[in-house]
Amino acid sequence: MFIIRCLVMFLALTISPTIFLSSATNVSADDTSSDISGFVIIGEAEKVTFTSKDLRLNARIDTGAQTSSLGVVDQQPFERDGKKWLDFSVQDPDSGNLIDFKMPVVRIAEIKRHGAAAQERYVVKLKIKLGDIEMEREFTLADRARYTFPVLIGRNVLSGKYLVDVNRKYSTSHSGGKEE
16 A cells, blocks of 8 residues: 555656645645746855955855844944945954955944844945855844854845755855856
């Protein structure tokens, strides 16, 4: 009997996976027809390279966060040509050295936190590489010393490019390509 059930399941998946998925998950056939071939599958934790400084950091993938966040040790605002800039440092986990950045401030974001008051954070644009895709995205800057991961990757990086498999970790390769 077990073999017959397995054979029926195999035939259902190979002959008509859309019908099987639809009945098994209560999803309509139209919802399962999306082409995911262009997406990169990543894990719940990955390595991210900040390309301007060749700095590789561990990142937590968080589909609930709109904007990505980078843990900084120190941040000092200053003005250059009448615009707000920020001088900040990030600790290299391999050497322990502080890596200095000087970036224009894109905006100041109000971050809502569960069980705590909202917090204002500086936002800068940083060039990163996640897997084989290079891109420039906004990052809020925060003290993430109490967290395991110095980087949090949110939907502003993930959207339209990545699918997250929570059973994986550090699954991306680190060669090739720029964002299309």
